[in-house]
Amino acid sequence: MSSRYLSIATTPSVAAAQEHYGSAQQWARIGARAHADETAQSQRLGPAETAFIGARDGFYLASVSETGWPYVQYRGGPAGFLTTVDASMLGFADFRGNRQYITTGNVSANDRVSLFLMDYAHRRRLKIYGHMRVIDAEDDSVLARKLTAPDYPARVERLVLIAVEAFDWNCPQHITPRFTLAELERWRLE
Incomplete structure (x- = not known):
């Protein structure tokens, strides 16, 4: 650690x-x-962190409300939708969802977040502390093009940048291996 x-x-x-x-x-x-x-x-992201982050098709994102209650949600998309912008910055296009905007509201008052990235198949996890900023997609077309996954059918509403404060590779003990359909198919073909 x-x-x-x-x-x-x-x-x-x-x-x-x-x-x-x-x-x-x-x-x-x-x-x-x-x-x-x-x-x-x-605390700059290196090649191992960049590769791991780029291979994920989802992650857990935690924020804290103004009343002090934590909120955790799963963010998903095509592999690599969460990207390393540079060695100390992550970014992703935030798709239109259920329109609750709980995380978006929480980070407007307290920008601290925690990300939990899992690779269940290989029993690996990466934890990240950061400061999150939300930008309306129409306010930065250059960043929107950079963060939007080509050919992904979801509607992008916001752009999210997370300044990495610290990260930790966590031990694999007690991670139950789980496999996506794509992983099972890939292994079946090998």
Whole structure:
């Protein structure tokens, strides 16, 4: 775990829970090692993160309401619809959906979000903290062209940019392998 991700995640109440359940020393050692190994570039997305993100056809996105309640939703599209704009920025075209606009409303008051990207088949997951900005699609036609998946039939309403604050590759323990129809078909043909 990167020291940046660990420092964001380890609040006083988390530290108290770690102390209570006996893992505080373990996480202090991990944090010290991560801090010693990190450089100023450590929270920039590298080739492994970029490839992983580009292969996903969906992810979970969490925001927090003004009343403090978390909201998690699944965002899906063609593989690669969530894209790495640069080493510290993600983006995607936000399609018209059920028109609740809960995440859009939440981030207008508090731009902090958490993304959870899963590769169930290979038992891998990537967690990302970031700051999300929503742009109406008609306000930036250049960005809209860059983020819109060609030949995908959904209507793009908004563009979303997420400035990456920290990320963490999480352990594969307890991830149940699940396979999409496309993965099963691909493996059947191999």
